[in-house]
Amino acid sequence: SQRRLTDIIEFLPDATMVIDSDGIVIAWNKSIEDMTGIKAEDMLGKGNYEYALPFYGIRRPILIDLVLQPKQEVIKEYKSIKWQGNVLIGEANIRDLRGSAAYLFGTASPLYDTKGTIVGAIECIRDITERKQAEEAMRGILLSVPHALFGVEQRRIFFANEAMEAVFGWKPEELIGKSTRVIFRTDEEWLEYGTILYSRLAKEPVVVFEWGIPFVRKDGSEFFCRMSVSRTGAELGENKRIVATFEDITERKRVQEALRRSEANYRSFIENSQDVFYRSDVQGNLIMASPSLLNLLGYESLDDCLGRPIGESYYYDPEKRTELIRELQAKGRVANYEVVLKRRDGTPVTVETNSHFYLDDTGNIAGIEGVFRDITERKRAEEDRKKLENQLIQAQKMEAIGTLAGGIAHDFNNILSGIMGYSELSLKAVQDRPKVHQNIEQVLKAAERAKELVQQILAFSRKAAQEKKPIALAPIVKEVIRFMRASLPTTIEITTKIEEVADVILADSTQMHQVLINLCTNAGYAMKETGGVLEIGLEEVMINADDRLHGQPIRHGHYLVLTVRDTGQGIPQKNIERIFEPYFTTKEKGAGTGLGLAVVHGIVKDHGGEIRVYSEVGKGTIFSIYLPLMEKQTKSDKEVDEVVLRGKGETILFIDDEKMVVELSREMLEGLGYRVVTETDPLKAIETFKEGRDTFDLVITDKTMPHLTGFDVVREIRMIRTDIPVVLCSGFQDKEDMDKLKELGINQLIAKPTRMSVLAKAIRDELDKDKFEIQKT
Numbered sequence: 001s002q003r004r005l006t007d008i009i010e011f012l013p014d015a016t017m018v019i020d021s022d023g024i025v026i027a028w029n030k031s032i033e034d035m036t037g038i039k040a041e042d043m044l045g046k047g048n049y050e051y052a053l054p055f056y057g058i059r060r061p062i063l064i065d066l067v068l069q070p071k072q073e074v075i076k077e078y079k080s081i082k083w084q085g086n087v088l089i090g091e092a093n094i095r096d097l098r099g100s101a102a103y104l105f106g107t108a109s110p111l112y113d114t115k116g117t118i119v120g121a122i123e124c125i126r127d128i129t130e131r132k133q134a135e136e137a138m139r140g141i142l143l144s145v146p147h148a149l150f151g152v153e154q155r156r157i158f159f160a161n162e163a164m165e166a167v168f169g170w171k172p173e174e175l176i177g178k179s180t181r182v183i184f185r186t187d188e189e190w191l192e193y194g195t196i197l198y199s200r201l202a203k204e205p206v207v208v209f210e211w212g213i214p215f216v217r218k219d220g221s222e223f224f225c226r227m228s229v230s231r232t233g234a235e236l237g238e239n240k241r242i243v244a245t246f247e248d249i250t251e252r253k254r255v256q257e258a259l260r261r262s263e264a265n266y267r268s269f270i271e272n273s274q275d276v277f278y279r280s281d282v283q284g285n286l287i288m289a290s291p292s293l294l295n296l297l298g299y300e301s302l303d304d305c306l307g308r309p310i311g312e313s314y315y316y317d318p319e320k321r322t323e324l325i326r327e328l329q330a331k332g333r334v335a336n337y338e339v340v341l342k343r344r345d346g347t348p349v350t351v352e353t354n355s356h357f358y359l360d361d362t363g364n365i366a367g368i369e370g371v372f373r374d375i376t377e378r379k380r381a382e383e384d385r386k387k388l389e390n391q392l393i394q395a396q397k398m399e400a401i402g403t404l405a406g407g408i409a410h411d412f413n414n415i416l417s418g419i420m421g422y423s424e425l426s427l428k429a430v431q432d433r434p435k436v437h438q439n440i441e442q443v444l445k446a447a448e449r450a451k452e453l454v455q456q457i458l459a460f461s462r463k464a465a466q467e468k469k470p471i472a473l474a475p476i477v478k479e480v481i482r483f484m485r486a487s488l489p490t491t492i493e494i495t496t497k498i499e500e501v502a503d504v505i506l507a508d509s510t511q512m513h514q515v516l517i518n519l520c521t522n523a524g525y526a527m528k529e530t531g532g533v534l535e536i537g538l539e540e541v542m543i544n545a546d547d548r549l550h551g552q553p554i555r556h557g558h559y560l561v562l563t564v565r566d567t568g569q570g571i572p573q574k575n576i577e578r579i580f581e582p583y584f585t586t587k588e589k590g591a592g593t594g595l596g597l598a599v600v601h602g603i604v605k606d607h608g609g610e611i612r613v614y615s616e617v618g619k620g621t622i623f624s625i626y627l628p629l630m631e632k633q634t635k636s637d638k639e640v641d642e643v644v645l646r647g648k649g650e651t652i653l654f655i656d657d658e659k660m661v662v663e664l665s666r667e668m669l670e671g672l673g674y675r676v677v678t679e680t681d682p683l684k685a686i687e688t689f690k691e692g693r694d695t696f697d698l699v700i701t702d703k704t705m706p707h708l709t710g711f712d713v714v715r716e717i718r719m720i721r722t723d724i725p726v727v728l729c730s731g732f733q734d735k736e737d738m739d740k741l742k743e744l745g746i747n748q749l750i751a752k753p754t755r756m757s758v759l760a761k762a763i764r765d766e767l768d769k770d771k772f773e774i775q776k777t
């Protein structure tokens with residue numbers, strides 16, 4: 001009866017439930033209450049897969065339901081469960097069982113009445129989380145075992161470690177699911193030795209033995225193994241599972257056989273070693289060496305080597321041999337002792353030696369014997385690692401400089417904003433005073449140069465995104481020349497050879513500054529001791545399709561050629577091919593990073609150009625940079641006439657944490673005909689916008705502010721009003737800014753400090769955009 005069934009399962013240690021043929025819960029014992037946290041009174045009588053909710057969070061068939069379905073359908077649908085007679089067995093990883101993950105093992109079977117009719121089903125569930133964790137821990141341990149290892153269940157491999165590939169040639173994933181037959185030569189051997197193995201395991205938990213037959217690798221080759229097999233219980237779940245480790249003893253068998261035959265065979269083992277086995281007599285002469293010495297030192301015959309004094313003949317510095325002997329006298333032996341030997345051609349080879357004194361029959365020291373191991377490649381790898389570490393340190397320094405530059409740029413650009421803004425406002429007030437007007441224009445020009453200087457610092461430290469646009473190169477060259485005249489010693493004469501040619505290229509002006517400054521600085525360094533002439537040239541050339549540049553091909557077309565020539569010490573030919581490598585420098589420590597020419601090369605290539613160098617030691621060096629000219633010589637940005645566009649009474653919310661910038665911008669924008677509301681606190685600005693969401697026609701916000709960035713502000717106000725136009729101001733632009741601009745739909749990003757004309761145009765572009773779209777439609 002149901003009552004009797006309930007009484008029986010109540011005492012079962014496993015979490016147990018029973019459903020009738022309609023899927024209604026008719027029994028729910030104390031263990032399953034503890035497991036799920038659901039009392040029997042809350043579950044009894046429930047159907048519609050209510051009992052699945054504590055385990056899966058949804059109503060769905062579970063093991064107790066599947067046992068009532070046809071076996072073939074269950075086998076076809078569910079690969080992770082299996083039948084054993086009328087019992088269905090399965091495991092499940094439950095993500096959330098009373099707030100934590102659990103691994104459960106379940107068995108389910110149908111219930112029959114006295115007539116053999118199925119009247120329901122019963123399922124017993126056991127929490128095997130700890131066991132699974134132990135299994136995984138053990139699996140991790142077993143997989144890390146250096147010997148080849150696999151686990152077997154019913155003569156099929158269910159896991160294998162990486163070392164199996166080295167021993168058997170099989171990758172671990174290739175072995176999973178395969179029969180252990182794959183490592184035997186024949187079916188007969190597999191069955192015979194398998195029977196022996198399982199018979200012994202029935203009596204002993206661990207069996208260690210060496211097969212009398214060879215195993216087979218994936219490629220069909222045969223080898224001998226020492227095999228250790230153990231039964232596993234709790235570690236892997238079922239007693240019928242075993243773990244086997246394999247140690248390739250083929251070489252050992254061969255050596256043992258060789259030792260049994262003769263000393264000659266023992267010598268063959270030594271001769272096959274890559275390490276050098278040697279022995280010297282008490283006078284220090286080499287009396288025995290393995291053939292690998294020939295490869296190590298470049299000799300053709302051991303007869304050419306034996307009988308010679310080791311120190312004088314084979315040590316790069318004979319005194320090191322004396323130091324080795326002193327170490328042996330003090331310690332009796334040396335291990336991993338590093339020495340430099342001398343090859344036959346005189347070149348050094350670094351080795352590591354384990355050496356000791358050996359004794360004659362009377363117990364007296366007869367000489368030294370040991371092993372040399374070539375570690376040249378390892379030393380080279382260590383040097384490469386140190387070089388990479390130095391590069392990483394340098395990169396970290398550059399990152400720190402970049403962070404510092406970004407902070408300085410933000411504050412300095414705010415200062416420049418005040419200088420430039422109030423200068424522009426003052427220009428209007430002194431139009432009738434030419435001298436004052438001219439002086440203020442000079443202040444503006446100086447501020448523009450300061451702005452460009454900030455951009456150069458940011459570009460050097462990679463804190464600013466580079467932008468290519470039409471620029472005239474001649475003014476940049478002249479500006480760099482003025483800078484170099486002030487920074488180079490008077491012993492260096494600067495001359496120019498600038499032709500009146502088309503000079504507009506598509507480039508980033510800051511990077512062009514950087515190229516010239518780097519080349520001129522290097523030229524000055526080359527002449528710092530003797531003085532000399534620094535010549536900077538600019539000319540236009542035409543490269544035809546079949547022309548070659550210094551023997552190298554170059555794309556045909558019109559080029560602007562920038563040359564930097566010095567009369568310094570010149571560059572040795574062996575260094576010419578390396579000068580553009582990062583971190584390569586011939587300057588003394590602290591005088592250079594080795595990055596200057598690498599940066600120049602990268603910038604030129606990024607601009608579609610070519611760089612060539614010609615140098616003679618003692619005479620000087622010429623760097624020639626070929627930059628593609630723009631086919632249509634447009635005006636550069638600085639040559640375009642400034643037009644200040646006026647407003648039409650629109651209302652602008654202006655946000656910047658710098659009070660001076662806010663006050664200046666209010667005055668400028670009101671002077672252009674706009675109504676302006678300003679805020680210095682981005683959080684308060686959002687509240688202001690929320691209160692007057694329909695009042696504002698445009699929002700202008702700084703990017704870098706406390707509490708919230710400009711991007712955060714835009715994101716918040718766009719949640720209040722999606723169609724509000726936005727102009728973002730920034731003292732510098734990170735490369736990541738472009739993605740954020742696109743994400744937030746910001747079309748106007750202007751650089752601080754901002755000229756009035758630039759700001760006015762950006763505002764009108766945003767405000768007039770919708771009107772233009774309507775007219776276009």
